[in-house]
Amino acid sequence: MKINKRRLQEHFEIISEYGKIGETGLCRPALSEIEKETFQLVSKWMQEAGMTVRIDNAGNLIGRLEGENPDAPILMIGSHLDSQPYGGRFDGTSGVLAGVEVAMTMKEQNVVPASPIEVVSFCDEESWRFKKGVFGSRAMVGQIDPEELERKDKDGISRKQALLDFGCNPDKLDEVVYPDGAIGAFLEMHIEQGPSLEAQNKPVGIVSAIAGPMWLTVTLKGFAGHAGSVPMDMRQDALLGASRMIDEINQIVRHDPHTPTVATVGSLQVFPDSPNIIPEKVAFSIDLRDIDLKRRNNIEEQIRSMIHQVSKDCHLTYHIQKDTNLDPVSCAEWIQNIMVDESEKKGWKSPTMVSGPFHDAVVMANTCDIGMIFVRCKDGISHNPAEFASYEDLAQGTELLYHTAISVSAKINEQVISKTLTSR
Numbered sequence: 057m058k059i060n061k062r063r064l065q066e067h068f069e070i071i072s073e074y075g076k077i078g079e080t081g082l083c084r085p086a087l088s089e090i091e092k093e094t095f096q097l098v099s100k101w102m103q104e105a106g107m108t109v110r111i112d113n114a115g116n117l118i119g120r121l122e123g124e125n126p127d128a129p130i131l132m133i134g135s136h137l138d139s140q141p142y143g144g145r146f147d148g149t150s151g152v153l154a155g156v157e158v159a160m161t162m163k164e165q166n167v168v169p170a171s172p173i174e175v176v177s178f179c180d181e182e183s184w185r186f187k188k189g190v191f192g193s194r195a196m197v198g199q200i201d202p203e204e205l206e207r208k209d210k211d212g213i214s215r216k217q218a219l220l221d222f223g224c225n226p227d228k229l230d231e232v233v234y235p236d237g238a239i240g241a242f243l244e245m246h247i248e249q250g251p252s253l254e255a256q257n258k259p260v261g262i263v264s265a266i267a268g269p270m271w272l273t274v275t276l277k278g279f280a281g282h283a284g285s286v287p288m289d290m291r292q293d294a295l296l297g298a299s300r301m302i303d304e305i306n307q308i309v310r311h312d313p314h315t316p317t318v319a320t321v322g323s324l325q326v327f328p329d330s331p332n333i334i335p336e337k338v339a340f341s342i343d344l345r346d347i348d349l350k351r352r353n354n355i356e357e358q359i360r361s362m363i364h365q366v367s368k369d370c371h372l373t374y375h376i377q378k379d380t381n382l383d384p385v386s387c388a389e390w391i392q393n394i395m396v397d398e399s400e401k402k403g404w405k406s407p408t409m410v411s412g413p414f415h416d417a418v419v420m421a422n423t424c425d426i427g428m429i430f431v432r433c434k435d436g437i438s439h440n441p442a443e444f445a446s447y448e449d450l451a452q453g454t455e456l457l458y459h460t461a462i463s464v465s466a467k468i469n470e471q472v473i474s475k476t477l478t479s480r
């Protein structure tokens with residue numbers, strides 16, 4: 057291997073102390089004091105790798121390595137250093153440390169990339185603090201709504217205040233935006249957060265597409281009544297309707313077992329929530345994901361007409377609200393091909409796979425071609441202190457990222473050269 061596996065492990069061991077909870081857990085909120093300290097630590101490593109470092113006004117940490125052609129578009133490599141409140145050590149951090157290791161290895165091997173490389177830790181990927189995530193990457197592509205700055209965390213601190221406390225100027229978010237064409241490609245290494253690689257006994261996977269999540273909130277209204285006196289056939293039981301719907305949603309999505317479509321009802325509120333009152337009002341969430349937008353839309357239609365039918369059968373009224381709606385994104389074919397080639401050169405045969413979870417890469421796809429590498433994680437567990445990926449697997453993912461970065465950077469530069477030639 058070209059990368060230094062031992063150094064990567066050391067960096068992991070050091071950084072895991074920043075925000076550590078219990079033996080293996082992590083709590084590193086976005087824009088917190090502990091994240092700032094973690095940024096300082098990673099800045100030091102970035103500087104050792106020969107990078108110039110800055111924190112932009114959206115709270116993104118950015119290390120820049122100059123390339124042979126300073127005018128070529130940037131190859132950006134990144135992920136996030138913030139974590140879930142009761143999270144693990146590897147989600148996000150893996151991708152940032154892998155990016156730093158790529159830069160360090162380039163320096164050691166005297167490899168000057170063809171285009172500039174920027175390694176980024178994006179601000180607030182995880183979303184729980186202000187209930188809206190991928191903030192830093194959205195800021196880079198100019199997708200921040202000014203209203204978002206007023207969102208408050210559970211302690212009443214607004215996003216705006218948190219940015220100010222972090223040393224950022226939230227009035228100058230427009231300076232964070234990269235102009236069209238400035239970023240040539242984006243690469244992210246991340247733990248899989250699912251069980252597929254483990255099941256295939258493969259340390260590393262190449263992502264072909266990332267599912268787009270769509271969230272609905274369904275509110276059902278019936279009529280409350282005494283649990284002892286209202287006969288069964290005269291009831292308008294909102295929870296009975298909801299439970300039938302939840303089961304139906306599961307069946308609709310499972311209808312074709314060969315598709316990666318998934319749907320989850322993970323939140324349920326019952327009113328008045330009393331053992332001896334027939335439930336009058338129920339609200340529940342639906343999280344629906346697919347890599348094929350047409351198929352996802354089709355399933356959404358089926359779910360909507362099922363809700364209509366069950367409401368009628370149970371004598372309920374219903375309301376459906378759409379909360380989140382993001383399109384699925386494909387990883388660029390040419391980047392996938394580079395990853396497959398580089399992986400084969402090493403004799404690894406890394407499988408191609410889709411991502412159910414959402415990542416900063418999805419946002420970056422608004423401005424450039426993207427590629428993602430997945431690293432096997434134990435039992436598919438993530439967002440949990442039990443989250444685990446082995447240092448061997450992380451090193452293999454990082455090695456693939458290193459070779460991919462060199463090739464992608466060269467390709468970005470070639471495209472610029474051929475463009476200049478044709479315009480002459």
Ligand SMILES: [Zn+2]
Binds near residue numbers: 136147148181246
């Ligand atoms: Zn993550």
